[in-house]
Amino acid sequence: MMDAAISSAPPQHRLARIDxxxxxxxxxxxxxxxxxxxxxxxxxxxxxxxxxxCHQMGGDHTAMRSALARALAIDPASPLARLMDxxxxxxxxxxxxAASAFSAMKADAAGxxxxxxxxxxxxxxxxxxxxxxxxxxAALALQPDTAAIRYxxxxxxxxxxxxxxxxxxxxxxxxxxPHDYDAYYNRSTLRRQTPAxxxxxxxxxxxxxxxxxxxxxxxxxxxLAKELEDLGRDDESFAALKQGADLxxxxxxxxxxxxxxxxxxxxxxxxxxxxxxxxxxxDVDGPVxxxxxxxxxxxxxxxxxxxxxxxxxxxxxxxxxxxxTGLCRNTAGKSGLIEAAARLDPAELGQAYLDRVSGRRxxxxxxxxxxxxxxxxxxxxxxxxxxxxxxxxxxxPMDNAYSLYKALFRMGYPYSYDFGDLAAYMRAKDRLxxxxxxxxxxxxxELRYEDIIADQDGETRRLLEAVGxxxxxxxxxxxxxxxxxxxxxxxxxxxxxxxxxxxxxxxHERHLCELERALGAA
Numbered sequence: 001m002m003d004a005a006i007s008s009a010p011p012q013h014r015l016a017r018i019d020x021x022x023x024x025x026x027x028x029x030x031x032x033x034x035x036x037x038x039x040x041x042x043x044x045x046x047x048x049x050x051x052x053x054c055h056q057m058g059g060d061h062t063a064m065r066s067a068l069a070r071a072l073a074i075d076p077a078s079p080l081a082r083l084m085d086x087x088x089x090x091x092x093x094x095x096x097x098a099a100s101a102f103s104a105m106k107a108d109a110a111g112x113x114x115x116x117x118x119x120x121x122x123x124x125x126x127x128x129x130x131x132x133x134x135x136x137x138a139a140l141a142l143q144p145d146t147a148a149i150r151y152x153x154x155x156x157x158x159x160x161x162x163x164x165x166x167x168x169x170x171x172x173x174x175x176x177x178p179h180d181y182d183a184y185y186n187r188s189t190l191r192r193q194t195p196a197x198x199x200x201x202x203x204x205x206x207x208x209x210x211x212x213x214x215x216x217x218x219x220x221x222x223x224l225a226k227e228l229e230d231l232g233r234d235d236e237s238f239a240a241l242k243q244g245a246d247l248x249x250x251x252x253x254x255x256x257x258x259x260x261x262x263x264x265x266x267x268x269x270x271x272x273x274x275x276x277x278x279x280x281x282x283d284v285d286g287p288v289x290x291x292x293x294x295x296x297x298x299x300x301x302x303x304x305x306x307x308x309x310x311x312x313x314x315x316x317x318x319x320x321x322x323x324x325t326g327l328c329r330n331t332a333g334k335s336g337l338i339e340a341a342a343r344l345d346p347a348e349l350g351q352a353y354l355d356r357v358s359g360r361r362x363x364x365x366x367x368x369x370x371x372x373x374x375x376x377x378x379x380x381x382x383x384x385x386x387x388x389x390x391x392x393x394x395x396x397p398m399d400n401a402y403s404l405y406k407a408l409f410r411m412g413y414p415y416s417y418d419f420g421d422l423a424a425y426m427r428a429k430d431r432l433x434x435x436x437x438x439x440x441x442x443x444x445x446e447l448r449y450e451d452i453i454a455d456q457d458g459e460t461r462r463l464l465e466a467v468g469x470x471x472x473x474x475x476x477x478x479x480x481x482x483x484x485x486x487x488x489x490x491x492x493x494x495x496x497x498x499x500x501x502x503x504x505x506x507x508h509e510r511h512l513c514e515l516e517r518a519l520g521a522a
Contacts, residue, residue, distance in 0.1 A: 093356030
């Protein structure tokens with residue numbers, strides 16, 4: 001029950017309390033307060049916006065849009081209400097509708113840099129990167145000294161393969177905001193650094209300088225490690241990498257045993273008996289799931305496939321887990337979700353997934369969902385979408401592990417910053433994949449990264465045949481594929497196939513003995 005003193009406080013004070021509760025992640029308290037405020041002040045725009053924020057933080061985007069509908073009834077022109085409603089549509093999988101809503105705001109936002117920047121971000125979430133760049137450039141024309149807008153512009157330039165323009169943008173960001181440490185790392189990944197053109201001295205100077213955030217030495221060390229490796233200064237590179245990884249791991253709350261237990265529980269729940277008795281799924285052609293560990297060649301495979309005229313890439317989607325959690329609301333933790341998922345009607349899950357991706361699709365016969373972690377859901381995917389193609393990538397374990405270890409991810413993959421965590425996760429993933437192969441014989445298309453490197457033509461033809469399309473030469477020139485790529489490998493896939501990453505871990509072999517022992521037979 002709401003405190004009487006709070007309920008009698010002026011509305012602006014109550015809004016401030018809601019904001020404080022949301023910032024502290026006290027979502028239930030904020031939700032109760034926002035509901036009470038909308039009841040007491042039903043014509044107050046900010047009250048409904050606050051309620052929408054509460055639902056947004058709680059992950060209930062349907063309720064969020066209901067609150068925003070009330071806000072828009074009060075003020076149909078409200079920029080914030082319109083933006084939030086379009087953003088909620090993105091989370092609901094209504095990508096075409098969201099993109100249309102963002103685009104409709106552009107004329108009204110002319111002259112408002114903050115509004116244009118947020119529209120640009122929204123269009124980027126809809127994979128409309130060209131439109132995002134146009135909006136962000138318009139915002140920068142109004143506020144050229146706003147480093148955050150220029151940083152956002154750089155990320156969308158990367159997705160479009162405009163890597164030189166992105167590097168120029170990051171250079172400007174760093175001049176304008178020298179303590180935007182993310183920019184240093186992202187800039188370092190855009191090209192191979194050379195003795196004549198690198199940022200090593202600058203990064204070393206920044207590491208010695210006072211830092212404004214606890215994450216600064218992480219980002220700077222990862223940037224320095226990448227550039228030193230490019231220059232062949234391997235011992236210095238690994239020293240910087242380990243320092244960055246150790247700091248990153250210290251700043252995280254993560255226990256790999258939870259992920260190992262989850263994978264084991266998935267294998268127990270989705271066994272041969274479950275698959276044999278599962279109700280029929282949706283009998284449609286089209287989905288191609290490219291999955292495996294990050295840095296195993298999933299992006300390369302995605303680019304090869306999407307260079308084909310009958311196949312389009314939708315990127316790294318989270319629509320499988322979102323469709324699943326949308327149908328299994330109010331479950332207790334991962335174990336509760338697994339139990340609820342095993343009771344689902346596969347056709348219902350398949351339809352929920354197809355509904356979510358429908359707004360992203362073009363006219364191509366096949367579409368790729370390239371979320372590496374979809375290997376967790378192979379049993380559900382196979383049951384819900386029995387005609388879906390499932391392509392699993394494998395890579396030499398040490399190369400894969402080292403590539404993961406040296407990648408700084410903005411979010412996700414918390415196991416990648418510690419040798420013990422990495423080895424334990426990779427071995428658990430191998431056990432789960434062995435389970436899927438046993439219960440779904442012949443259902444999964446297996447590819448090895450090294451085989452693609454060794455025989456690009458033969459493996460490309462085998463892959464296309466397995467998907468069900470004829471060979472097209474464009475698939476061998478995947479680096480000319482103009483479609484956007486917003487993954488960690490966005491820069492690499494703009495280059496022709498190269499073999500320099502095969503066996504790369506051996507350059508650091510004496511530093512990776514612990515990892516090699518931990519991986520063992522994996």
